[in-house]
Amino acid sequence: MPEPLNIVFAGTPDFAAASLQALLETEHKVIAVYTQPDRPAGRGRKLTPSPVKQLALEHGIEVRQPLSLRDPEAQEGLAALAPDLMVVVAYGLLLPKAVLETPRLGCINVHASLLPRWRGAAPIHRALLAGDSETGVTIMQMDEGLDTGDMLLKASCPILADDTSATLHDRLATIGARALVDSLAGIRDGSIARESQDDSLATYAHKLEKQEGDLDWQQPAEQLARQVRGLSPWPVAFTRLGEEILRIWAAEALDSPSHGLPGTIVAADRNGIQVACGEGVLRLSKLQLPGGKALEAAAMLNARRESFSIGTRLGNA
Structure with a gap:
C-alpha cells in the first residue's frame, strides 16, 4: 500500500x-x-x-x-x-x-x-x-x-x-x-x-469594493438582482432613501413592465417593495436601515410604511 x-x-x-x-x-x-x-x-x-x-x-x-x-x-x-x-x-x-x-x-x-x-x-x-x-x-x-x-x-x-x-x-x-x-x-x-x-x-x-454595492436603477432588474445576490453577505447592495442608506439583502427581478422612472417605488406589500428599473421591476424583500436590523419587507413596512409610499424615488435622483 x-x-x-x-x-x-x-x-x-x-x-x-x-x-x-x-x-x-x-x-x-x-x-x-x-x-x-x-x-x-x-x-x-x-x-x-x-x-x-x-x-x-x-x-x-x-x-x-x-x-x-x-x-x-x-x-x-x-x-x-x-x-x-x-x-x-x-x-x-x-x-x-x-x-x-x-x-x-x-x-x-x-x-x-x-x-x-x-x-x-x-x-x-x-x-x-x-x-x-x-x-x-x-x-x-x-x-x-x-x-x-x-x-x-x-x-x-x-x-x-x-x-x-x-x-x-x-x-x-x-x-x-x-x-x-x-x-x-x-x-x-x-x-x-x-x-x-x-x-x-x-x-x-477583482477584489470586491464597498462602492460596488450602489444600485444603479437605470440598469435592468435582472442585473440588479444579481448584484444583490452576489454582494450578500458582503459588502451588501445599497441605495439611498432620502438622506439614509438603505441596504438591500434580498431581491428578485419580476417579469413586469417598468412603469415609472427608474428608482421609483411602484408597489409595496408584505411580499416586497417593487422598484422600477431601466428594464423591468426589482422586488426588494429584505432591507435594512441605519442602526436597525435587516427586516423582511412586511416588517419594514409595519415600521416605516410612510418611507416606502408609491412614487418615492430611491437612489441619487
Whole structure:
C-alpha cells in the first residue's frame, strides 16, 4: 500500500477549513498548518484566530503564522518539515518560487472557479455578478503566476436562481474539499493528468469594493438582482432613501413592465417593495436601515410604511 503523504496545509477562512477537515479524515498526515496572523474581530476588536487555526489546534497540529513567506527564516522552517505536498486554500499570502519548489510534489491549490474562467481574489462573487450559469472548483498545480498553473481536477456545479455568494461559497467549500481528496491518489503516484490553461479564456476576479454595492436603477432588474445576490453577505447592495442608506439583502427581478422612472417605488406589500428599473421591476424583500436590523419587507413596512409610499424615488435622483 502506498505511503501516506506528509502534507503542509496553508489556508485561513471557513472555505479553507472545509478542505483541512477533509484532509484530516484521510490516511494522509497534516504535519503543519500555515495561516494568517490573528486579526481583530467583533465589537471588542479582540484578536481572533482564523477558522483554519482553530481547527488545527483542536487536532493538535502545529500552527505557523508568518507575516510573509519571502522571509528566509520562514522558508527554512518550511524546508525543515520536508513535506511531500503543500495544499493551499484561500491562504492570503503569495508563495514565492522557493516555497513552491520546497515540497517534493510541489504545491496545489483549491480554487473556487472553473479555471481559467475566474482567476484572482473573488471568483465566487464575480461568477454571480456576471450571471454565469455554472461554476465549480479547480485543483491546480501552483506556479509563480496568479492562478495560472496546470489544472489537475475540476468539479462543477450549477449556479441556482436564488444563490447568494454565501450559499454558493458553502456549496463550493464542500465540493472543493471532496475534489481535493479525490486528487491526492493521482498526485501521489504521478498518474493524474495535467491540463494547461488557455490564457485567452481567463478573466480576473477583482477584489470586491464597498462602492460596488450602489444600485444603479437605470440598469435592468435582472442585473440588479444579481448584484444583490452576489454582494450578500458582503459588502451588501445599497441605495439611498432620502438622506439614509438603505441596504438591500434580498431581491428578485419580476417579469413586469417598468412603469415609472427608474428608482421609483411602484408597489409595496408584505411580499416586497417593487422598484422600477431601466428594464423591468426589482422586488426588494429584505432591507435594512441605519442602526436597525435587516427586516423582511412586511416588517419594514409595519415600521416605516410612510418611507416606502408609491412614487418615492430611491437612489441619487
